[in-house]
Amino acid sequence: MGDHLAQSDVQPQNGVGVVPALRWEEPPEGPVLVLLDQTRLPHDEAELVCTDVQALVAAIRSLAVRGAPVLGLAGAYGVALAAARGYDVDEAAELLAQARPTAVNLGYGVRRAAAAYRAAGVERGPAAALAEAKALHAEDAAASTAMAGHGSRLLAELVPGGGYRILTHCNTGALVSGGEGTALAVVSAVHRSGELRRLWVDETRPLFQGSRLTAYEAARAGMPYTLLADSAAGSLFAAGEVDAVLVGADRIAADGSVANKVGTYPLAVLARHHGVPFLVVAPVTSVDLATPDGSSIEVEQRPASEVTDVAPSPLGAQAYNPAFDVTPPDLVTAIVTENGVISPVTAESLAALREK
Numbered sequence: 559m560g561d562h563l564a565q566s567d568v569q570p571q572n573g574v575g576v577v578p579a580l581r582w583e584e585p586p587e588g589p590v591l592v593l594l595d596q597t598r599l600p601h602d603e604a605e606l607v608c609t610d611v612q613a614l615v616a617a618i619r620s621l622a623v624r625g626a627p628v629l630g631l632a633g634a635y636g637v638a639l640a641a642a643r644g645y646d647v648d649e650a651a652e653l654l655a656q657a658r659p660t661a662v663n664l665g666y667g668v669r670r671a672a673a674a675y676r677a678a679g680v681e682r683g684p685a686a687a688l689a690e691a692k693a694l695h696a697e698d699a700a701a702s703t704a705m706a707g708h709g710s711r712l713l714a715e716l717v718p719g720g721g722y723r724i725l726t727h728c729n730t731g732a733l734v735s736g737g738e739g740t741a742l743a744v745v746s747a748v749h750r751s752g753e754l755r756r757l758w759v760d761e762t763r764p765l766f767q768g769s770r771l772t773a774y775e776a777a778r779a780g781m782p783y784t785l786l787a788d789s790a791a792g793s794l795f796a797a798g799e800v801d802a803v804l805v806g807a808d809r810i811a812a813d814g815s816v817a818n819k820v821g822t823y824p825l826a827v828l829a830r831h832h833g834v835p836f837l838v839v840a841p842v843t844s845v846d847l848a849t850p851d852g853s854s855i856e857v858e859q860r861p862a863s864e865v866t867d868v869a870p871s872p873l874g875a876q877a878y879n880p881a882f883d884v885t886p887p888d889l890v891t892a893i894v895t896e897n898g899v900i901s902p903v904t905a906e907s908l909a910a911l912r913e914k
């Protein structure tokens with residue numbers, strides 16, 4: 559089962575000063591997947607040590623590890639863990655792939671590691687699954703760097719003059735990636751070039767991925783950032799304080815519909831109304847051509863208690879708690895991936911980008 563280590567055991571190991579979301583270790587007792595427990599951020603940088611797939615599935619469900627790209631990595635390393643510890647890999651793969659339904663990356667990572675395991679045979683399978691997980695990890699880091707480049711060049715085109723005021727939602731930084739993330743990787747690049755005037759951070763109710771995680775990353779990177787309640791975004795746009803919206807994606811359907819953290823769709827509507835670019839930054843592993851359109855995307859419904867625990871309410875109050883919403887492609891100015899940028903977003907342009 560998972561086990562927490564003390565804060566002092568955890569050291570940042572990447573360029574942005576943020577503790578890596580996950581890492582593989584091989585102590586004498588056997589291989590483990592070590593997660594930074596994101597439920598305890600920003601105050602505690604505690605680690606969760608997964609020695610088996612059940613612990614990892616529980617960590618995925620509780621959002622100790624979360625965000626689409628890193629869910630792909632967790633899925634792949636989870637298969638490697640099962641293989642290394644002699645568990646039934648098919649069963650482990652199924653458990654992992656079903657831990658959360660919306661981020662397509664999770665199933666993708668699981669399938670890749672499981673396919674590598676099967677292709678190598680039982681004896682060499684564990685090493686092959688681990689090599690595949692590590693390859694996916696490296697690819698994700700490279701994708702992050704490429705997205706940062708494409709995204710910052712696109713911003714320069716769309717918002718002449720620099721000095722950007724960027725609004726973001728949820729958390730899309732190093733905590734969700736083998737690299738610097740997706741949308742927040744673009745923000746980090748812009749910050750390094752001295753062009754970030756303000757990062758507006760939506761708190762992102764009900765689980766506060768914005769105020770807990772994006773603000774944590776922004777603070778550690780020394781970015782000028784300001785938190786806002788999700789409901790304050792409208793007046794911020796109306797005051798002319800937003801130059802661009804940058805968000806990530808959990809799944810992009812074949813028609814270009816984007817599932818992302820609940821609260822993203824209202825931002826897209828506001829951005830359109832106010833003539834502000836709305837950019838989705840995601841690796842091609844988040845594009846799912848097998849899901850035809852937005853209405854076919856399965857949106858995870860989370861427990862009502864996540865809402866009622868934070869919103870003072872009468873005992874027994876019911877709550878609507880979808881984890882994600884879906885933004886239609888016509889509200890998306892551009893999708894930025896490691897393979898390049900598409901704008902306008904159409905089924906044709908998306909299919910061409912996915913295959914590049």
Ligand SMILES: CSC[C@@H](O)[C@@H](O)C(=O)COP(=O)(O)O
Nearest residue numbers: 624625626728730740806807819
């Ligand atoms: C690159 S991260 C993109 C998305 O995964 C992110 O915006 C998001 O919605 C994460 O949701 P979460 O429920 O925290 O896993």
